[in-house]
Amino acid sequence: MRAAEFDDNFDRGEDITSTLDLAKAQRPGEERPGEEQRRGNVDFPAWMIAALDREAGRLGVRQSVIKVWLADRLEHSTHAA
Template sequence: MKAEEFDEKFDRGEDVTSALDMAKAQRPGEEQRRVNVDFPAWMIAALDREARRLGVTRQSVIKVWLAERLEHHTTPAA
């Protein structure tokens, strides 16, 4: 499918996912990198309680909280 046809279908709200190679899909600027962080035991326990309460993983809680904090304190680049 040519790009113009793809754009037209997308703009009409048609499903274009069959034209995409989802195995190669990437979100620009969202590449994952692994980091290791040591936390005190009491903090891990608190994170686990919050994760159970929300029904998500500990990693998800950490990611969301860090993202919220960074969005609050980071000013966009000009």
């Protein structure tokens, strides 16, 4: 099933559970092995925070922007090594 069809079925209130792999379902916040959350503090210059806030306003919340950018950069540097 294509994503658009899935979305349309859901939006119409149809039961979509038969199309899901419930064996792999997770509750929000439930970590997969190797993906447990750890807190880290980073100090940024004021101009960088302002730029992050602008981008977060456009895309979503600040932490998500930082996580996506860092993950992308780390993934590229891992594959380059």
